[in-house]
Amino acid sequence: MIFTPSELEGVFFISLQPVGDSRGWFSRTYCKNEFAAIGHDKEWVQINHSFTSQKGTIRGMHYQLPPFREIKMVRCIAGAVLDVVIDLRENSPTFLQHTQLELSAENRQMIYIPEGFAHGFQCLQDNCELIYHHSAFYTPGAEGGIMYNDPLTGIEWPLAPTEISDRDRSHPLLNKNFKGI
Template structure:
């Protein structure tokens, strides 16, 4: 089986990981993770929690979420069905890309995967109905350490590809980067 394509994204430590499925008359088989492959690329290989996210409607935004130290986490996110526009914002104060964002389309048909280092806020907008995402986390969820950044912060200026059709009350109230900078 061919090794996946691993492409570094503009924010240091973030990667687009695309498996190469093996196809035959029955369908396909893809290796989503492999310790050796991740380790060779300098990525984390220890996952302590996995989660599944399902989103019903196209245009929904979830995010921009992260966990504060000491529960900051690395995420490995795989799109299993549907399509999303996935967005990362660099919240690492010493990073040359602090406050910058990058976006990438992830397609469930390709099992597109995103490696997200700690210190980045993460969110997505569904580009199709019925999206399923699988997350692996390097740290357990801690309600006292959950945090987020406003999806509409004018300083960050994320360009969402579709009109927003659904958003949680919590995500609608997340603070702008200017307020977060004081706490980082």
């Protein structure tokens, strides 16, 4: 794996390095020692798999509140998505800035998202599947969200949104009183 730091401290873009032969290929997606080198010292306690059928669908922007904040690692195993994270860390020099990365089955990229970030994605193709590793258990009542099109984040989605859940449509817009998590 090759870990490339993004412009947001703690967020890494991870390139898998498949080794192949006439049978196909093999690639490592996690190694405790390699992740320790970037400061990851938590256990993955939950692994989730999502399927989204329609191109243009947006899921996000989601986060968990303290003390249930979580680290995520996301990989697309079918289709392609634009994956986006927003820095919500209180007093961070990149507070409310975002970064993005295309994740696809073809490019085999992953994104490592530390605690204190909101996460979401838009499907660039039909029939997208993502695998998420989480360092904390999902805790109902400790979740938060930001509107996918909040003007304070400046996210430019590449496609017109086709599907957005009622929950994601109800996330609040940020205001000057939001100090982060």
